[in-house]
Amino acid sequence: MNTVADAIAEVERNREAMAERARVDADNIAGAYRRLFATPDGEVVFNDLRRRFVDVPIARPAYGAEYAFFREGRRTVVAFVYQMKEGVSLDASSSSGSSGPVQGGTDGLFGGGED
Numbered sequence: 001m002n003t004v005a006d007a008i009a010e011v012e013r014n015r016e017a018m019a020e021r022a023r024v025d026a027d028n029i030a031g032a033y034r035r036l037f038a039t040p041d042g043e044v045v046f047n048d049l050r051r052r053f054v055d056v057p058i059a060r061p062a063y064g065a066e067y068a069f070f071r072e073g074r075r076t077v078v079a080f081v082y083q084m085k086e087g088v089s090l091d092a093s094s095s096s097g098s099s100g101p102v103q104g105g106t107d108g109l110f111g112g113g114e115d
Helices: 003-036 040-053 066-086
Strands: none
Touching: 003 040, 003 066, 040 066
16 A cells, blocks of 8 residues: 555656656757757858847837837847857856846857847
8 A cells, every 4th residue: 555655755756757858858959959050051040040130130219119029039039049059058047147038158149248
C-alpha cells in the first residue's frame, strides 16, 4: 500500500525527470540555432533580418506609439535569434539590468550598449 511519503517521493522523481527533459530540449534547440546560423546561408538570412528589423528607426514622428512598440517587438525577436546563435545565456540571472524578454548579450547586434 502506498503511503503519503511514497506519493510525495514519486511526485518529486517525476518533477526531476521533467526538469531534466526540459534542459535537454533547451540544449538541443540552442544547438540547432547555432548550427543553422553558422552556415553561409544562415549568415545571409541573419544579416537580412538585422537589416530589415534592427538597422531601422524604432519610432517615427508621424506615427503613434503603437508603431514603435510593434517595431521594437520585431527587433526583440532578432535579438533573441542573435543570442541563440551566439550561445548567450538567456537566463534572467545573466541580465545586465535591462528589462524585457531579451536581456544582456546583444552588444554586437545593436552596436554596443544600446540594449
